Amino acid sequence: LRYAKPEFLNSIANDTPLPMIVDAEMGMPLDLSQWECLWDEDGDDSLLNPDTNNLPLLDPADQALLGDPVSMPTPYTNGSPSAVVSGVTTPTPANVTWLRKTEYLSRESSQRGSTSQEPKMLQQHIDVSRAAQLRDIEASFSTCNDPSSFDLATLQHPNKPGVTAVESYEIFPDADIWANAYDLFRFNERPGERPLDAEDPRLDCAILRPMESDGDHFLAYYLTKDDESAITFKESRSISQHADADQPSASFHYVRDYETVKVEQEVPNEFLLVLDDGDTTPYPTSSSPSVPRAKAAYYKNIERKMTLKKRRVAGNESYGDKWQVVHVSHTPFAQEELDERAEVLAEVVDPMFLLNRTEADAEGEVDESAVAQADKTDDVMDTADTDPLDIF
Incomplete structure (x- = not known):
């Protein structure tokens, strides 16, 4: 009956007599002839306008009407004292329809009551000098x-x-991976075709390949064919950090496409943190022997954060740059790549990095307008002196 219409109660209300005893005038005298002061200017009006200094005595039966309901020790119900006295009163939510008092309203009233009882925190003065x-x-x-x-x-x-x-743990920048750029990807649901309760070691070494089709940018997702291939690939990466010509390539197969839902280009306060207990031995090189790293927490900043969701598959969609299989193998770094990585790594291994960068910025200050004018002149001269080329 909570959401029923109340019209069916009309017949019950009409058949139920109200326990009220009133006079014919409903408590409001309509016969004005008994008030002489209303007809005679010299009549006594003390009954209508009593003297505040000499008020008439109140009938004892009306004493309860002048009491404060909150401070009264005995509650009254329908004009008579109630037999059940409770020391705790249940607050009634404001603006609540009597027919729709649900658990949501009780939860809201309890939250409102707890909020009103919270002590106010005093503002503390903070010295920022x-x-x-x-x-x-x-x-x-x-x-x-x-x-x-x-x-x-x-x-x-x-x-x-x-x-x-x-x-x-002491905190240090992770020099082993500082030259790498790391992005954090979040999936709306678990990638791959396996159920949630099944372990999938392939997810640790997946490939995300940037794609474009008709101006739409998305990512192609690749996984190894089986668990053994993923485990072998991860073991080969953990054993050696350098290229090995004899090392077999790993094959990653296309799974599906994902599109970006949200991209955060700047992530200033989130890092990758590795807790090293001092038992990790890096791969030895000619310049650095195989010495375990010190016990510490090593961190690396995150470049971007992305949220991905499955891209809707169109039946007639096709793009020529789609790869079904990606073969991954190790190749040596080119000299340009080594120089670029060394420049990034100098940020954490070179104590004079900040000073050298400041000096380089000071030496590189030139007149930008002059450079722009010179570039424009060079472009005009190059255009005039260059023969036309045939592009195939």
């Missing part, structure tokens, strides 16, 4: 400057008081 900032920065390095005073038991989580620290 230069001296205060220097003081706080120096205080954050107090543990590093004095390792003897460091104690894990004194560390406290800023938001979770019950969490305790069990181990500490």
